[in-house]
Amino acid sequence: MRLWGILSLFLLAIVVMAKRDYYELSKKYHPDKNPGDDSAQTRFMEIGEAYEVLMDKEKRAAYDNFGHEGLQGGGHQQQHHDPFDMFANFFGGHQQRRGRPRGADTSTELTFTLKEFYNGLDTDFSLQMQNICDKCSGSGSQDGKTHTCSQCNGRGRVVVKRQLGPGMFQRFESPCPQCQGSGNQITHHCKKCHGQGVVRGDRKYNFHLQPGTPRNHVEVYRGESDKSPEWDAGDLRVKIVESSAGNLGYRRVGNNLYRTEILTLKEALWGGWERTIPFLDDYDNTVLLKRAPGEMVRSGEVERIRGRGMPVANSVDEYGDLFIQYTVLFPAKAGIKDEL
Ligand SMILES: [Zn+2]
Ligand SMILES: [Zn+2]
Known part of the structure; x- marks a missing residue:
């Protein structure tokens, strides 16, 4: 009872100072004021949440500044560190190459029980992703050879002549229709990817769930989204969700x-x-x-x-x-x- 005594005084003081929804909720659902109510547990959880907000200065500040929204998500976004990434970053290898677009991020979820969140866990998972074809290394060519496009002679662009009127022509450049602007042409298409240079398939990942990882934490696997020779892969973002069972x-x-x-x-x-x-x-x-x-x-x-x-x-x-x-x-x- 001592805890609730202190808490209700504290709540009362705060309710008087600032009439915020959260504090009102805590006061309203105080168990002493709702004897014999069947939904005691649910209310208690809400009070627990309010209690924590009040006790935790940092969260308190978040709530005061942003309301309930300020507590959601937690902002815990840890980068997944690939040891090779460090070197790549050091030598500038991870930087986006000039003019290359960045591919879209992929988001997914992994669900663990509260027991697993408590004890921690090491797990492998796999996802269907677009990968660069390992048979042709993304070239799309069966024999690994690409030939200079016969239509544009490798320029990737062709000059088109359009007649505006009798004896009047306009000349303008457009991407070569035969090679889609790449300047190269493949005679024998790779059988695995049908000349696309990419295939969809399972990609394996490892995730280490640290004991006490916050609920809805987002683990970021840099550059692990869909891959293509035409773009720098985006990130794979894995949301760590708590199961409603097994608690x-x-x-x-x-x-x-x-x-x-x-x-x-x-x-x-x-x-x-x-x-x-x-x-x-x-x-x-x-x-x-x-x-x-x-x-x-x-x-x-x-x-x-x-x-x-x-x-x-x-x-x-x-x-x-x-x-x-x-x-x-x-x-x-x-x-x-x-x-x-
Ligand atoms: Zn061409
Ligand atoms: Zn291929």
Whole structure:
């Protein structure tokens, strides 16, 4: 109860100072004001979110500046570092060649359970992408030979004469229709790509899910979109999504975890109980909840277990907290006597 006491004072102060939707929501859905409401868990999650916003100064600033939108997405866009990229960048190899267009980016999603977000994971995945034909190295030619276009003599452009009137001609240049402006011609088309220079096929990738990776994080694989000899490949952008299943009843908000635990009226009133609940950590997969005899739990009470939240991404041995909200089951009137 102490937590809610502090929180409601804090909320009240802020509601008075700034009437923002978020804070109003927190106040309205405070469990103390909604006893016996079936949607307690949903409301609690929302309050949890508001709580975190208030506690986290950085997020607080984001919300004050941008409202709810400021908290979405998180702006976590980590570049995927290919060791060869470093050298390419160093020597300017990754820079766009002059006049070459950049291909479109490709976006996809990978979905993981909360348990996987907690423990981390190494996984391979493959996508159907346009690749440069390995048989002809993108030339489109079966024998690897390209010939100078016979129509434009390799210029790529041809002069067209148009008659404007009797004895009057206009001369203008246009791309060569035979070679589409490339200046080259292929006599024997590559059988694999039919002269296109590109083929669609599986491309394999590896993704390392770091413990505590933020939900909806976007992993960027530079230059890994559709490839073509005609453009510099765009990026592959992989959104890391959290599955709605496989969370063992936990809900994540930032680095904290939330869970509702049901107590019987007897347990709530008399204490003297012990309960082991499953937990997400592969190496420490239970959490022990208990109360000494005579220790009462009020419905809506929240217990904070420090250090049993999500791992903090890119940190060593740093974790958020776990919040357990107790909901007391009240039996039908006739049954109260029996239970006690
Ligand atoms: Zn030509
Ligand atoms: Zn080919």
